[in-house]
Amino acid sequence: MEFKVNCGIWGAMFGVPSIVADNFLKLATGGQIKVLLYLLRYSGKMCSTEDISANTGVSPEEAEEAVLFWQQANVLSPQTSGVPAPVPSLMEQPAQSVEPTAPAVQKTAEPAPDHKTNLSGQEIAAIMADSQDIRELFKITESILGGLKNSQMNSIIWMYDHLGLKKEVIITLISYCASIEKTNTAYVEKIASVWAENDINTMAAAQDEIQRMSASRDYISGIMRAFEMTRRPTTKQAELIQQWKNAGFSVELIRYAYEKTIERIDKLNFDYINKILLSWRDNGFATVKDVQNAENDYKKKKNSSPSGNNSTDIEEYKSVINKFLY
Numbered sequence: 001m002e003f004k005v006n007c008g009i010w011g012a013m014f015g016v017p018s019i020v021a022d023n024f025l026k027l028a029t030g031g032q033i034k035v036l037l038y039l040l041r042y043s044g045k046m047c048s049t050e051d052i053s054a055n056t057g058v059s060p061e062e063a064e065e066a067v068l069f070w071q072q073a074n075v076l077s078p079q080t081s082g083v084p085a086p087v088p089s090l091m092e093q094p095a096q097s098v099e100p101t102a103p104a105v106q107k108t109a110e111p112a113p114d115h116k117t118n119l120s121g122q123e124i125a126a127i128m129a130d131s132q133d134i135r136e137l138f139k140i141t142e143s144i145l146g147g148l149k150n151s152q153m154n155s156i157i158w159m160y161d162h163l164g165l166k167k168e169v170i171i172t173l174i175s176y177c178a179s180i181e182k183t184n185t186a187y188v189e190k191i192a193s194v195w196a197e198n199d200i201n202t203m204a205a206a207q208d209e210i211q212r213m214s215a216s217r218d219y220i221s222g223i224m225r226a227f228e229m230t231r232r233p234t235t236k237q238a239e240l241i242q243q244w245k246n247a248g249f250s251v252e253l254i255r256y257a258y259e260k261t262i263e264r265i266d267k268l269n270f271d272y273i274n275k276i277l278l279s280w281r282d283n284g285f286a287t288v289k290d291v292q293n294a295e296n297d298y299k300k301k302k303n304s305s306p307s308g309n310n311s312t313d314i315e316e317y318k319s320v321i322n323k324f325l326y
Contacts, residue, residue: 035070137160169200226254254273
């Protein structure tokens with residue numbers, strides 16, 4: 001199918017740098033193109049991110065990210081106040097290909113630099129031109145997350161070139177983060193750093209780690225439901241939950257310990273619950289049924305005892321069922 005521009009409706013016009021059409025139509029997101037067109041249309045006018053957002057439909061955060069992208073691509077130049085304006089010299093330059101300004105980044109055993117020393121748009125374009133893996137990573141990640149921001153592109157390059165994670169491992173990680181709705185770069189990079197440090201760099205190793213992480217999340221979610229928690233556990237609480245998981249305590253047993261805690265002190269107390277669980281384990285109780293059987297045996301023994309109301313029975317019960325310090 002062929003298309004023809006309808007010149008009859010043209011009125012006032014403004015220019016777009018050829019470098020944008022030549023090198024950034026595929027690299028830039030739709031939001032970034034919209035922001036640039038708005039700034040080019042009102043070249044010379046000081047525009048706030050709120051102005052850009054209101055007139056382009058992108059969020060103020062996306063507008064700020066887009067301005068940064070075009071600054072790093074040298075299409076916009078910074079000014080002392082307000083939003084940067086287009087670089088006049090670029091408006092007059094003929095179309096040209098982007099050439100890398102430095103040798104292509106090579107994998108190295110040196111410590112990974114801080115990726116937040118961001119690559120410019122031109123540097124990213126040069127890396128894309130030289131690396132099919134990076135191009136594929138961008139394409140696949142975009143299909144998972146939608147249009148990529150400059151920070152996300154930098155993050156992907158950092159994970160691949162500096163952490164040395166394989167393409168399929170990065171895709172597996174990003175897919176997992178998308179599945180749990182945690183796709184901010186800080187979260188993804190934190191996991192990526194742990195994987196690189198622990199040599200989790202094959203599909204099998206990545207899938208095993210994701211299975212472990214999923215099981216851990218499910219366990220924590222089960223505990224939160226059992227405790228009727230409306231917020232995520234604190235660091236100390238999360239450490240205790242991990243200890244319970246490592247010790248093999250079932251969520252059902254932990255729920256029962258929680259119920260005993262509420263009966264006795266009428267509030268959620270992780271340390272109190274932990275002492276109950278440890279005392280049950282020390283007495284050989286691994287399931288709720290084990291604890292209930294011990295409780296029933298005690299009640300039968302108490303009912304058959306001539307001194308059923310002896311106060312020492314209470315202490316005996318505590319020592320058998322939930323021996324811990326108050």
